[in-house]
Amino acid sequence: MPLSVYLLSFCTATAFTCASLLITISALIGFDLAPVKTLTTLPMALQFLAVMTCSIPASLLMARVGRRNGFMLAAVIGITGAVLALWAITHRSFSVFCIATFCFGAFTAFANYYRFTAIETVDAKRKNRAISFVMAGGVLAAFIGPNLANWSQHVFSSQQYAGAFVVLIVVYLLNLIAISQLRLPAATTNQTTVKGRSIWKIMLQPVFIVAVICEMFGYGTMNLIMTSTPLAMHAAEHNLASTALVIQWHVLAMFAPSFFTGHLIDRLGLTPVLAIGVLMGFLSVFINLSGTSVAHFVTGLITLGLCWNFMFVGGTTLLTEAYKPEEKSATQAANDFLVFSTVTVTALCAGGIHHLFGWQIINLSVLPLLVMATFAIAWLHRARVSPKAANA
Numbered sequence: 001m002p003l004s005v006y007l008l009s010f011c012t013a014t015a016f017t018c019a020s021l022l023i024t025i026s027a028l029i030g031f032d033l034a035p036v037k038t039l040t041t042l043p044m045a046l047q048f049l050a051v052m053t054c055s056i057p058a059s060l061l062m063a064r065v066g067r068r069n070g071f072m073l074a075a076v077i078g079i080t081g082a083v084l085a086l087w088a089i090t091h092r093s094f095s096v097f098c099i100a101t102f103c104f105g106a107f108t109a110f111a112n113y114y115r116f117t118a119i120e121t122v123d124a125k126r127k128n129r130a131i132s133f134v135m136a137g138g139v140l141a142a143f144i145g146p147n148l149a150n151w152s153q154h155v156f157s158s159q160q161y162a163g164a165f166v167v168l169i170v171v172y173l174l175n176l177i178a179i180s181q182l183r184l185p186a187a188t189t190n191q192t193t194v195k196g197r198s199i200w201k202i203m204l205q206p207v208f209i210v211a212v213i214c215e216m217f218g219y220g221t222m223n224l225i226m227t228s229t230p231l232a233m234h235a236a237e238h239n240l241a242s243t244a245l246v247i248q249w250h251v252l253a254m255f256a257p258s259f260f261t262g263h264l265i266d267r268l269g270l271t272p273v274l275a276i277g278v279l280m281g282f283l284s285v286f287i288n289l290s291g292t293s294v295a296h297f298v299t300g301l302i303t304l305g306l307c308w309n310f311m312f313v314g315g316t317t318l319l320t321e322a323y324k325p326e327e328k329s330a331t332q333a334a335n336d337f338l339v340f341s342t343v344t345v346t347a348l349c350a351g352g353i354h355h356l357f358g359w360q361i362i363n364l365s366v367l368p369l370l371v372m373a374t375f376a377i378a379w380l381h382r383a384r385v386s387p388k389a390a391n392a
Helices: 003-033 042-065 067-091 094-111 114-119 124-135 138-152 162-180 189-193 199-203 206-235 240-255 258-268 270-290 294-319 325-357 359-364 367-385 387-391
Strands: none
Touching (some): 003 067, 003 094, 003 138, 003 206, 003 240, 003 325, 042 067, 042 094, 067 162, 114 124, 124 258, 124 294, 138 162, 138 240, 138 258, 199 325, 206 294, 206 325, 206 359, 240 294, 258 294, 270 294, 270 359, 294 325, 325 359
């Protein structure tokens, strides 16, 4: 792989280190600072709202100024968010913490394009593996993020969670340094002036619809359960160290398969890999409904991570079949806007649903998403095997 792919993989590692650290503590901070407990996961929801609202501007901006400049701007935004969060914790300001998490989401909106950027640095035959390799950078995040959350609680004796945001400032700085070394083709006049098909025509393609459904529902399922996990473990009287352990194994399961997901897609095909992802989602719900011991949380979140990996990497790969080079910015932006609209809704609902109805209802509520994804994958498989039957 080119050096740029390795750098993008490292940047993915830093981005998801921040994300996994925030997953471990954001709901707990929200529970502590929120004036109303149903708003516990509002900061996390605002983070995903920022991802949703900034995805289109991020893509269009990078189409004009280049990927590298856009990613560097994102790192600066992340550093700003970490500084604001540190102030919010020390001054017990829920509103400022919400602003900080919005900054984290804006950073993520740019960082989500690492996977698409990798495709642009390799030939078509290696795009599956390039996507997988960049996503595999998240394996480091599995070990670093939750452990940093657990370790940093002792940095400031009077503020349990303040140390985490000092750590985040350092991680975002490392991201900025790595991005500054990235060498990518600058935005070309051809890419910004040559017009492709209308975005609506692209979005109405069956391949686009199925790709987005898999990404939306795979990410939505994962996010609803994952966001609620720290709250469920707190309610079950597990300590922060146990929560960090569960999140660590979950994030590891999200990204470790990326070392071979691309090979699986080449060997088995897209639809079988997507189907395995859905199956892992159903298995996760079954395990989560079976008990609330640490072992249940670990195994349930591992299978949830596998669900996300196969559905998200598979969906991203499928999406590349839906657009031409001159259509990439608009198509990728539309894709991420739709995906993170779902993620935002699930993050916003997680705290309220868990507070009002509990852990079991959280898990049962994702079943319709998995069922709809199953039908979409089955249709795509049938369309590729027998186009006439699928049309009928």
